[in-house]
Structures are given as structure tokens and as C-alpha cells.
Amino acid sequence: MGRPVLVLVLAIAAIGAFTGGLAWFLDTPKPRAGVPRAEHLYGALCAECHGADGRGSWRATIFLIRPGDLTDPAATRRQTDQYLFDVVKEGGSPIGRPGMPAFGAALKDEDIRALVAYMRGLARAR
Secondary structure, eight states: OOHHHHHHHHHHHHHHHHHHHHHHHTOOOOOOTTOOHHHHHIIIIIHHHHOTTSSOOHHHHHTTOOOOOTTOHHHHHHSOHHHHHHHHHHOSGGGTOTTSOOOTTTSOHHHHHHHHHHHHHHHHTO
16 A cells, blocks of 8 residues: 555544544433433434524534524514424425424324423523
8 A cells, every 4th residue: 555545544534533523522412311202302303403402503503504592482482382383393494494394294293292392491491
């Protein structure tokens, strides 16, 4: 193996190790065991963009996505439960917010209602 090939292989390995370590370090925390289903669903589906605390995540910032601040009581108060339910179920595209994916195919209606209640709780916990 020639020296340039060895340098290239080492550089690729170093970049891989660095990015893997960075991804591990910056990973969204997983919900602890025994939490309510809504909190588990939020951690699995919503926290990647909205952040574990509801204020937004670094991932969303990197991709220039501005997810709603779920901890802002004034903003959440303006939105009805039905509006939040529809946004989670149908996604943001029907209302001009294409960054919000639809979860209606993956979640039952009762799970979406539980998520809405959990999101309301994030605003009250502030």
C-alpha cells in the first residue's frame, strides 16, 4: 500500500471517528424507563426537532428549521387542541409549514391526543 493511500485511509478513519463521537455526544436523550406513553412518543418522534425540553434542538437549527417553541404559553394558548392534533396528524404542509412531518399513518388518534396534552404540559412547566 502506497503512502498516499495510507494517509487517505487514516484521514477517512479519523473523520469517521470524529463524526461518530460527535453524534454520540449530541444525541437527543432517550426517555427514562417507566415514563407515560405520551412522553415516550414525544422523545421518539418530536424531540429531534423540538428538543427534549420543547424549546428546539440543535439539529433543527443546523437545517434552518424553526420548530415552534412548545414551552411558550402565549403561543400555545392561541392554538386549539384540534389545530395541534391536525398538525401532528397531517403535518405542516397543509398549513404552509412543510418542515413538520405528518404522523397520522404511524400514530393512533388517542396517541396524538396524548401528545397534544403532553405538549400543553411543556408550556405549563416553564
